[in-house]
Amino acid sequence: MSVLKRILVLMLVVITASCQEKKETKVFTEADIAIIPKPVDLQLAEGVFEFNDDTQFVISEASQKEIVSILSDKFKSAAGWTLKVSEKAPQSNYIEFISDDSLNDEAYELVVNSDKVTIKAKTYSGFLYGLETIRQLLPVEIESKEVLNQTDWVIPNLIIKDEPRFKWRxxxxxxxxxxxxxxxxxxxxxxxxxxxxxxxxxxxxxxxxxxxxxxxxxxxxxxxxxxxxxxxxxxxxxxxxxxxxxxxxxxxxxxxxxxxxxxxxxxxxxxxxxxxxxxxxxxxxxxxxxxxxxxxxxxxxxxxxxxxxxxxxxxxxxxxxxxxxxxxxxxxxxxxxxxxxxxxxxxxxxxxxxxxxxxxxxxxxxxxxxxxxxxxxxxxxxxxxxxxxxxxxxxxxxxxxxxxxxxxxxxxxxxxxxxxxxxxxxxxxxxxxxxxxxxxxxxxxxxxxxxxxxxxxxxxxxxxxxxxxxxxxxxxxxxxxxxxxxxxxxxxxxxxxxxxxxxxxxxxxxxxxxxxxxxxxxxxxxxxxxxxxxxxxLDVNYAKSAFLVMEDVKIDMETKEVSVELKNEFTDADIRYSLNDEKLTDKATKYTQPLKIDKTTTIHASLFKDDQPVGVQFSKTIAFHKAVGKKVTFKEIYDERYQGEGEFGLVNTLRGTKNFQDGHWQAWLAKGMEAVVDLGEEMPIHEVILGTLENQGPGIYFPTAVKVYVSNDGKSYKEVGVEKRPFAKNPSFDLKDFKITFDEQSVRYVKVVAESMKTLPNGGDVWLFVDEIVIN
Missing domain, CATH: 3.20.20.80 (Glycosidases)
Structure with a gap:
């Protein structure tokens, strides 16, 4: 046998073996269907329709070329194919648009079998929505801007009958x-x-x-x-x-x-x-x-x-x-x-x-x-x-x-x-x-x-x-x-x-x-x-906010115990957490009930999917300090509209958010704050922190200065520190801790004075918002 004949025989064997090798076909279940918005009726069948570079679109009107381009352009980018558009259907491997005046204006019917796909509709919009549904049946990689060679471009055999509930969307x-x-x-x-x-x-x-x-x-x-x-x-x-x-x-x-x-x-x-x-x-x-x-x-x-x-x-x-x-x-x-x-x-x-x-x-x-x-x-x-x-x-x-x-x-x-x-x-x-x-x-x-x-x-x-x-x-x-x-x-x-x-x-x-x-x-x-x-x-800058872990924090002032509930938008979410220096890994503790905290603790948490953290990690420190649960007296009481948690609102470990209506803020209108914390007995301290908020739109401004005074008799005070902050334009909402540190000394009373602008240069009263006095 000549060398050429041997090569031809070998090629025939390889080709025959390749043809006999059965390609594994994806089996779809309803869980694989992720169409949004959800169709009115969907009946899944066995088998798939596979797109390839010979697939054609068959249209009945010239205007439908616009609709076809939505998907054909996707295939050109993601698969490198230029799919043909014709007015006559081949024997198989095509998507055909069929007019049906019996359907409502925006309705469509989509039938997928292994040989062909048909979209029936009465109007342009109906055909468009049918094609958008095919787009969502395809692998998400159809949205790729680069050619992907390893993707199977298949959709399940099915029948969909669909139309909108409302005409204005x-x-x-x-x-x-x-x-x-x-x-x-x-x-x-x-x-x-x-x-x-x-x-x-x-x-x-x-x-x-x-x-x-x-x-x-x-x-x-x-x-x-x-x-x-x-x-x-x-x-x-x-x-x-x-x-x-x-x-x-x-x-x-x-x-x-x-x-x-x-x-x-x-x-x-x-x-x-x-x-x-x-x-x-x-x-x-x-x-x-x-x-x-x-x-x-x-x-x-x-x-x-x-x-x-x-x-x-x-x-x-x-x-x-x-x-x-x-x-x-x-x-x-x-x-x-x-x-x-x-x-x-x-x-x-x-x-x-x-x-x-x-x-x-x-x-x-x-x-x-x-x-x-x-x-x-x-x-x-x-x-x-x-x-x-x-x-x-x-x-x-x-x-x-x-x-x-x-x-x-x-x-x-x-x-x-x-x-x-x-x-x-x-x-x-x-x-x-x-x-x-x-x-x-x-x-x-x-x-x-x-x-x-x-x-x-x-x-x-x-x-x-x-x-x-x-x-x-x-x-x-x-x-x-x-x-x-x-x-x-x-x-x-x-x-x-x-x-x-x-x-x-x-x-x-x-x-x-x-x-x-x-x-x-x-x-x-x-x-x-x-x-x-x-x-x-598609490079859409979408929010991942639904993944974010949120907290609901409460404190029992009698036991000085903080309860922290973790949650997010998903039902039965797999939230896992770690404390302090523990790393947040797939081995982290699964959250099942509110956490009870009685000492300074940092909580790290995240939603997990497939044992991997999803979205931005949650981190919150519950800081127990020397003023927690101590008596606070004010020169002028806070405004009745923003009372926080009342008597212990500024000494309860609960910090406010940028939402000034979250119930954790105490506020003063057109005046500053002067508060005295009675620690109950003399104790060594070296730091005072005042938590504040600025949101200039509704007139909430940071203090222009925070001063701290200390005393042992509650009558004679000495100043131990001040932090000043001149007014500045601020288009955002911000939280700021004014932190005053000083040489450690043993005191019983701590006076905190927050100076306010009180009124704006062009008129209007200024709010001062405070959420916590931290004493360390």
Whole structure:
């Protein structure tokens, strides 16, 4: 046999052996399915469909190429394949789009078998959601930006029948308080589509910035889009600006930008709803055109918080309505949205009560008060918007004084406004601050980036239901759905914005898509782990707050024993802990019941998964010191609104957090603190520590100085130390221990004096917050 023949025979043997070698096929179970939001109905079957470089997409309309590109681009990046798109199905190995007019608008049916995949839908959105479901059935590595050669690109054989519970599944983004680039807006829209969300509420106008080009009124962006840069100060601690101030912070979207964003959103099945605020939250417009206000006083674009909001549009001048109608004509030309949001919230109408133009309007229209004048304002704008075949939507304040006939209400002050509107036969979008304000904290405040306040963790978002239990079936029909709001007073960067949105958007997506009966937190908390891996590949800066261990600390003042409860958001979480110098490893003690502490102890803890710690490690020191449980007397008692734990509040080992309402703080308004601790007997001490908080927004400032005095008779004191801290601007929330050390001496009484600014230079009383006097 020739050498060539031997080689050919050998190759044949190898090929035959390779063909006979049976490839192991992945067997899927329901636990492997991690789709968010959870489909209405999913039936798992045996077998898999495997993607390879010959897989084709079969479309019936040219517009479906946009949908296909979502997945084909993923395969190009992660697998290195360029998958074909055709209009005729091959014998096998394809994904086919089949139109089915019997389905509801956003519904889809997905059938996967080993030869082919079919998506049936009636609309563009239905096909899009079917493809997004395939994306989530694929390994998370499909999100990779680099080619991965060892991944099996298979999905399970199954049948899914799915459609949303609500038609309005939205996210509101405030770009007025802090401006975000067009690229970030498009990235956010991508993520909305991935989560089967369909409304992007674009908050383009507020006091601190006008963000949309209006060609008829160029000063709106020339002046209104920029403000004096005071980003080094707390949002509510910034000085009032004037028209003469240099304005360098801001930005706006050109009309071409808006067209691009709207077209991009359409390709992702997302409706962009513009918000053009009125009659309040419009100081940026009044700064550009002072004649729009009642008294035409020139103002600067505010650099920070404004309250109350008195500079609002004049409701008495016809020129105001001419301006707004012209603005809305350009807005409606740019946005094909069914809805135009007009705000309508937080208008302080004191100027209307004094304005001769407004008073004349009230007399001419037979209006009893300024609330009815606001109703007149909104009703008039509603007639204009309706005349252009659009629908007006506004915050629940538009109910005051009477609601415009065809208006839709967005209920943010709880659900009461939504209930009232539904009772009157109006459509409602539920977005209560309790569950839907994503500018609130989502984890322990000490470990989180700056937020507006409140506490809205992932599990609380998941509990949200747009339909209120007390609603009748008829009223429930008026609930269009739900929406999350991201207000950006404290959110300066795109990374921070993402952190506040994700993963809470995933929880919301399930709350507004999936049947209420199928929702289960334990099940969701398992599926969200897979979503986290996708976020990692997508470089999404999502919050891992749900992993964080939190504590609930109490002390029995009689026994001087501290009880520490550890918990996080996951049911039956595997929390393990170690004490003091013990390392936190997989051998650490599993937490099962509150820890009892009777001496200075440092607790380390973490959530564990697969014997590995997850998220940021928890660490807390319970410091027992010589003042614990001792008598404290004050020259002036603390404010009744912030009493901490009362008599022993400053000597109980319990430290406050950045949340000044956590119950551990004692506070003084417009005065300093002078406290005397009676140690009961003479004892040697060398250090005094005073725990304090600063949050300049609500007027909480660090002391300007802390002084310590000691005595043995409680009458004659000598100063042993002082720490001074001059006032400084601080845009953040911070904790600070003022630490005074001195030569050891034996004393019985310790006097601690914390000096306060008392009042601010521009007016307003100053709070002083203290949580503990530590004596060592």
């Amino acid at each position: 939205g996210l509101h983004l405030d770009v007025s308080r802090h401006f975000f680039e067009k690229s970030y807006i498009k990235e956010t829209i991508d993520m909305l589509a991935m989560h089967k969300m369909n409304v992007f509420h674009f908050h383009l106008v507020d006091d601190q910035g006008w963000r949309i080009e209006i060609k008829k009124y160029p000063k709106l962006t020339e002046i209104g889009a920029f403000r004096n840069d005071q980003e080094d100060a707390h949002w509510d601690g910034r000085r009032v600006t004037t028209p003469e101030d240099e304005a360098t912070y801001g930005g706006f979207y050109t009309q071409e930008d808006i067209k691009e964003i709207v077209a991009y959103a359409k390709s992702k099945g997302v409706q962009v709803v513009p918000e053009i605020e009125m009659p309040a939250h419009v100081m940026s417009a009044i700064a550009a055109y002072p004649e729009l206000s009642c008294f035409e006083t020139p103002i600067g674009v505010p650099s920070g918080g404004v309250w109350p909001i008195t500079e609002i549009y004049c409701a008495g001048k016809e020129s105001t309505f001419e301006f707004l109608e012209n603005v809305l004509l350009e807005v409606m030309e740019l946005f094909p949205s069914e809805y135009i949001h007009v705000g309508g919230d937080e208008a302080t109408k004191t100027n209307w009560a004094k304005c001769p133009h407004c008073q004349k309007r009230m007399k001419d229209e037979g209006l009893a008060n300024v609330e009815e004048l606001q109703s007149y304002f909104i009703k008039r704008m509603e007639r204009f918007i309706s005349s252009h075949d659009r629908k007006l939507i506004g915050w629940d304040e538009i109910l005051e004084g009477g609601l415009a006939p065809e208006a839709t209400v967005m209920s943010w002050r709880g659900v009461a406004g939504g209930l009232e509107a539904a009772e009157q036969g109006h459509d409602v979008v539920m977005t209560p601050g309790s569950h839907m304000y994503f500018d609130h904290y989502q984890g322990p405040q000490n470990l989180e980036p700056l937020a507006w306040g409140g506490y809205t963790p992932l599990s609380k978002v998941y509990e949200f239901d747009p339909v209120v239990e007390t609603m009748t079936p008829e009223q429930a029909k008026h609930v269009l759905g739900g929406q999350a709001n991201v207000w950006s007073e404290q959110i300066k960067t795109e990374e921070h914005s993402q952190y506040m949105i994700f993963p809470r958007l995933a929880a919301l997506s399930e709350a507004v898509w999936s049947p209420k009966a199928s929702r289960n937190w334990d099940d969701f908390s398992k599926r969200i782990l897979s979503q986290f891996k996708r976020y990692d590949y």
